[in-house]
Structure formats: C-alpha cells, structure tokens
Amino acid sequence: MSYKQKVVDLLKSIETNESKPVSYINPNQYTQHNLAVADGLSGFGAVLAALPANSAEVNTVRAFQDGNYVFTHTEYNFFGPKIGFDIFRFEDDLIVEHWDNLQETPKTTNPSGRTMIDGALEITDHNKSEANKTLVTNFVTDILLNGEMSKLQSYFNGDHYIQHNPSIADGLSGLGAALEALTKQGIQMKYEKVHHVLGEGNFVLVVSEGSFAEQHTSFYDLFRVENGKIAEHWDTIEAIPTKDTWKNNNGKF
Numbered sequence: 001m002s003y004k005q006k007v008v009d010l011l012k013s014i015e016t017n018e019s020k021p022v023s024y025i026n027p028n029q030y031t032q033h034n035l036a037v038a039d040g041l042s043g044f045g046a047v048l049a050a051l052p053a054n055s056a057e058v059n060t061v062r063a064f065q066d067g068n069y070v071f072t073h074t075e076y077n078f079f080g081p082k083i084g085f086d087i088f089r090f091e092d093d094l095i096v097e098h099w100d101n102l103q104e105t106p107k108t109t110n111p112s113g114r115t116m117i118d119g120a121l122e123i124t125d126h127n128k129s130e131a132n133k134t135l136v137t138n139f140v141t142d143i144l145l146n147g148e149m150s151k152l153q154s155y156f157n158g159d160h161y162i163q164h165n166p167s168i169a170d171g172l173s174g175l176g177a178a179l180e181a182l183t184k185q186g187i188q189m190k191y192e193k194v195h196h197v198l199g200e201g202n203f204v205l206v207v208s209e210g211s212f213a214e215q216h217t218s219f220y221d222l223f224r225v226e227n228g229k230i231a232e233h234w235d236t237i238e239a240i241p242t243k244d245t246w247k248n249n250n251g252k253f
Contacts, residue, residue, distance in 0.1 A: 004065050033097070064198070080104065086100045087198065140191065145194070208221070217240060
C-alpha cells in the first residue's frame with residue numbers, strides 16, 4: 001500500500017472508526033505537533049475517544065508525497081467544520097511524526113466565489129518537483145519574508161492567479177486590495193521563518209511561522225505552479241496557543 005493511501009485511510013478512520021489504519025502508526029514512536037493532542041499513539045486515541053459518536057466527517061481532497069513525507073488537504077467536521085493540512089513523516093513504512101494546521105470553515109465563499117478546498121486536483125510535471133519547490137521558496141522568501149514587492153509580478157502570469165483564501169479575491173489585484181484593507185485596519189501579517197517546503201509535481205506546500213494581528217501564528221500555504229509561474233493558492237492560518245496549554249512539548253513546527 002502506498003504511503004498516500006495509508007494516510008488517506010488513517011484520516012478517514014476518524015470518521016469510520018476502522019481499526020486497521022491505526023496500525024500504520026509506529027506504536028513506539030509517534031511525535032505529535034498538534035499542540036492540542038498528547039504525544040504518541042495514546043494521544044491520538046484519546047482524541048478519537050473524546051469525539052461525540054458518529055459526529056466526525058473526513059473528506060481528503062488532495063494527497064501528495066515528497067520522499068518520506070505525505071501531505072494532505074482535507075475537509076473536516078471534527079469538533080466543528082474545519083479545513084486542514086496534515087503532514088505525516090514515515091520511517092520503515094510506518095508513520096512516526098505528524099504536523100497539521102486547521103482553520104474554521106467559512107460560511108460563505110471568498111470574493112471570487114471560491115471555497116478553501118475547491119480548485120485544481122491533477123498532479124502534473126513530476127519531473128519539475130524540485131524546480132517548483134525552488135520557485136515557491138524564492139517567492140515566499142522574497143515577498144512574504146523580505147517584503148521585496150518589486151519582484152512580485154515576476155512570479156505570476158499577469159493577473160491570472162486563482163485564490164482560495166476566504167478573504168481575498170483572485171488575481172494580484174485581489175491580493176493587493178486585501179493587503180491594503182488590512183493596513184487600513186491596523187492589522188499586520190508577518191512571515192518570519194520557513195520551516196518546511198514539500199512538493200510533488202506542480203504542487204508545493206510551505207509551512208511558515210510568524211504573526212497575524214500580533215498573535216503567534218502558523219501559516220500553511222499550498223501553491224500550484226503552471227509554466228514556471230504561481231497559478232493558484234490555498235492556505236490555512238492558525239493561531240499558536242500559549243505554551244501553558246500545550247498537551248505535548250514538541251512545538252508546532
């Protein structure tokens with residue numbers, strides 16, 4: 001069974017209570033980075049036990065693999081409706097580490113009528129995985145970390161940019177309008193450090209740390225690349241809780 005299928009089945013088991021996928025987790029080593037979940041297999045089990053019966057729904061829309069890592073894009077109803085990215089690391093065919101980033105599902109579509117989960121699905125350009133990871137890393141470094149806005153247009157094909165952030169319209173024009181609106185409200189969004197860059201073909205996921213409205217924040221950004229330009233974007237933004245509330249000591253990243 002592929003790593004991707006193991007992960008998809010494990011996530012689905014949250015809904016179905018199927019026991020077999022739990023065996024894909026190493027029972028002796030499972031490092032958890034969801035700060036609301038205790039470490040190890042017992043922590044995963046405790047969360048499942050706390051779920052009201054028949055309340056969970058899990059629909060994994062996208063799954064990708066980069067070496068020993070699988071990352072997914074999933075629609076959840078799990079203590080309420082959420083959109084999430086999950087990352088799993090494998091060793092010796094078993095899952096040994098997990099990261100995620102969850103955001104409450106908005107009740108309406110974004111200004112361009114898009115949801116946080118719809119859009120392109122097909123993985124193409126497998127031979128360009130590394131080049132696309134480099135492109136997206138450079139974009140995040142230049143624009144989001146260093147604020148070199150003069151380079152912005154070089155990463156896009158004109159104003160052709162499909163946006164799934166719930167508050168932003170399509171195109172660079174939509175991005176500019178959203179940033180201007182945040183500035184007027186006195187809200188700052190800062191990217192300070194990139195922790196992971198994972199990709200398969202035309203899709204690249206970047207995991208970053210920073211702040212939003214002066215709150216310590218985790219940013220997960222998924223980009224689709226087309227002909228050497230960024231063509232589509234999905235994301236989740238999650239506030240990082242204070243350390244006194246953590247159920248494990250592994251950190252968000």
